[in-house]
Amino acid sequence: MTDLTQFLPDIAWSSVAPEIAMTVAVVVLLLMTVAGRRRMWVATPMGLAIAGVGVALLVVESTSPADPSLPGLLAIVAGVALVALTFGLAGVPRALHAWIAGLGAGAALVLTAWQIFDVAWTGSLFAASTTMEGSVAMDGLAIFTRITVYLSTLLVLPIGFAYVRDRNIHRPEFEPLLLLSAVGMALLGAANDVITLFIALEVLSIALYVLTGSARRDRRSQEAAVKYFVLGAVASAILLYGFALSYIATGSLELPGIALGMADPGSPLRLLAVSMVLVLVGVGFKVALVPFQLWVPDVYEGAPTNVTAFMGAATKAAGFAAMLRLFVVAWAPLADLWVPIVAVLAGLSMAYGAWAALVQDDVKRLLAYSAVAHAGYATIGIVSLSDAGLSATMWYLFTYAITSITALGGIIAIERRNHRAVSISDLNGLGRTSPALAAVMSLALLSLAGIPPTLGFEGKLGVFTAGMLSGLTWLVVLGVVTSVVSAFYYLRLMGAMFLTDPAPDAPVPAYSHGWNAGVTVAAGLIVYLGLQPSILLDLAERAAVLAR
């Protein structure tokens, strides 16, 4: 009898451990939805199975009793917590679902930390390696993207909890879709071949299309979802054709292999240039660079605000991770060609975002245009083509994710009880009627504007420094000028809050425990990391290692 184990592939599960945790949470949530009132009959065996896997991991993976396997311990805790939550929150299924989703995202974040210290850390730098036959990268970019994405998920879950209830748009599939989308984003940051990259991109996009349209009776939400879907599908198809052309030209679907094929002097340069342009259109759409930003204002405005917060924060981080990997690894031999094009797009994004936001009245639309401008700033790090630029972009996306979640969290509180879009006049006198909310929103706006000592300032400092070091003076000057312009409209919002009298029919903000917790943590991060950025900034600097 032949030994069948020789046919089993050797899979490094540790490289996707956080995604496995999230996917398990999704499966549990879906099964419990199906089970309805009999959710104990699902939760108990699932909890026991997860804890059992944990025990098995402890036995197999632990090197010594003093150094137990962390995923094993975590699985035992998560399995027990699942059963305990199900019995403890039996009467409130919505809260139960949110807690389980939070448990999944929390476990993913812990596993990401474990990946940093146990797997990818060599003492001073991240070790870059690939697993699964080269299709998943295990390097600084993958891990830093995970931190941003999972932290955003963990913040958005409690902030939006009461909001979806008050708008009456909660469905059991809400949390699973959110988690699946986060899994896609994290994998997008880790994808090292174009198949994985494409699958991850579609997992995150398709989940987001549904989430955008989750307010089924709201026509604005439906219009936003259809617009996002049609444009997103076209962008994916264009991206895919770019991949097909690069495969025709180089014969490789792996990003380092594409780079190798390109470096070959006999490679068809024109075909590769066309494929580069198509790929740029595809990822430019995802990260919302001008001129592919047409969907952004409508989708930001129409989507439920907690989905907007998640989308703005996490999708951007994931999209830029994919863009970094595609251009810095795969299209590196054609750098002379794409750097000027992408630099011009970055400049256009900063200028257009700042200019268009000036004339907006709807606060979500204003933040959407500011998101376009911020995409431009983050791109400066990519076109710097240096390690400093790489870590600056990752760090910038982290700072932007936390800041935009805080800002949109403020909108969520205002929007909860009054079911219409928040315009600037709705903010009038907020500083007098709800000083705490006004203070938090001002903090977020100052951070978006990049005023020290907030987190946003640290982020901008990083990309501008990297740009200067790489000799992109014109782009940095443009960045500074547009920052000044954009400070004007952020200050306009603050002026409405603090310098005008409240209108008699002004919306009354509503708070919940989850909102308080999420926004407090996010605002705390803005202040704390603004003053003490070195903790994560060091990590970002050391994470500037790409698997090639």
Add this chain to the structure above:
Amino acid sequence: MPIGAYYLVAAVLFATGLAGVLIRRNLIVLFMCVELMLNAVNLSLVAAARMWGGPEGQVFVFFVIVVAAAEVVVGLALIVNIFFRRGTLDVDAQHLLRH
């Protein structure tokens, strides 16, 4: 038949799909054009896999087909829902969102 002919057909298909997306205004037709673009990609991938003699290109095609099916599920649901809300499938019809 030379391999270049397949690439040419794929390119024509892709251009047709892209042109349709840009010109046509009916959501269902837009959707069909996207499918056309995806199938143009599939054709190029299969031809390229034949040219390079490796399996990756063909594997990729299966993934693209699966993803296209998933997109159909979500896309048609969204389109049906907006048809019930608006009573038209014209993308230029009156928008609530400013554009």
